[in-house]
Amino acid sequence: MNGNSLIRTEGLCKHYKNGKIKALDGVDVDIEKGEVVVIIGPSGSGKSTVLRSLNLLELPTSGHIYFEGVDITDKKTNINMHRQKMGMVFQHFNLFPNMNVLKNMTVAPVQLKKMKKEDAEKKARELLEVVGLGDRAESYPSQLSGGQKQRVAIVRALCMEPDVMLFDEPTSALDPEMVGEVLDVMKDLARQGMTMVVVTHEMGFAREVASRVIFMADGKIVEENTPKEIFENPQSDRLKGFLAKVL
């Protein structure tokens, strides 16, 4: 095993209806520290399922997932401890509507890491400042635009100081004019060396930021390469067909 490997999956399978539907059919990925891995593919290809399996929001039918060397699919592993180190950003933001922005960000560090409320809030305000939302700390999610909500969701995950950030189609639910502001935050994050796994339809982002692109179809990894190779020199017909449609 590579010493730098942060998340590694072995033969990941997710079956529904007693194996009649195979959402994932033997997926092996290896994500190293500092990498930005972008997963692309047609809808129903299993890319979101892979991502959601990495922190066990989706329970794989078989296969193993190693996070920082620990098999988190083992029944004895306390997944909650490991999830604290894996930030996740969802397509639909999933901010807590009954809490203001500050509370959204601090509830987990205060309750789980026993951080002092003042310290957590100070940190949250600093992070909000970085993503240009310094003046929205007291706002409620319903008062924010989609782009603002997603930026809050990102910094909420960052408040737990994760070792990896998982993004599940973070811009798919946004109005087009708000996509840029969220991608900019993600680009900054990548530049700072955060390990990221991103499921997205934003090919521009994949091309510009990814260190590696994984193309999935029918629950399998079809091609995996640098963005340059993936976009300029696709090997499989599936990928060629997909790129022809989206580019």
Add this chain to the structure above:
Amino acid sequence: MSEFFNSIGDFFVKIKDDFVFNFIEGERWRYVTDGLKMTLIVTIGAVIIGIIIGVVIAAIRSTYDKNEEEYRRRGGVGAVIMRILNGICKIYLTVIRGTPVVVQLLIMYLIVLVSTEEVMVGIITFGINSGAYVAEIFRSGIMSIDPGQFEAGRSLGFNYVQTMRFIIIPQAFKNVLPTLCNEFIALLKETSVMGYIALQDLTKGIYIIMGRTYSYVLPLTILALSYLIMVMILTWLVGRLERRLRASER
């Protein structure tokens, strides 16, 4: 014109006489105050028991619903226990919601809790009855919260119970408050059948008065108004609580 005023005057005099006859003579108003006390004691006791039962059952049922797939896949002792508990809860809900509260009251009074004081029989029976409805109200509240909220909580590292406590239940409670209020209004009114087990509540008290005086209009009007006023007070209190909870959202 003066005839008109006279007739209005007569009307009020008649009501006053009626009132004195029904409630003042023989200190019959005591039936009303004592009855009111009994109605409130049984209702409040039943609400408390109902909420406790409701929370426990809703917790079991929604935990089972949310983790059904995992229980089926992983098996083990925990899964078997949850299955049994869920089954027991389902039976309880079916039986309690499928039979009239008067029948439950009689069964408890005459068969199950024979040597228990009548008030306790009333409180326990109405509590067990209300618990079934409260449980389903809480469960529907929990299940109505977007699963994304649950996932967001879990992805931050909260375990199942913490996610429920910090993320889901505060939102669910706010959503079910009006329905919960409805249930307690229904419970308050349902307690009027407790006369069946020799408890003298408000309804029974008025019934006794009517038996003595053979007059019906005023006692029944006062009976109806008493329930109406209690329900209006309850509604007003819950409305205030609701507004306060909502105020924190925008």
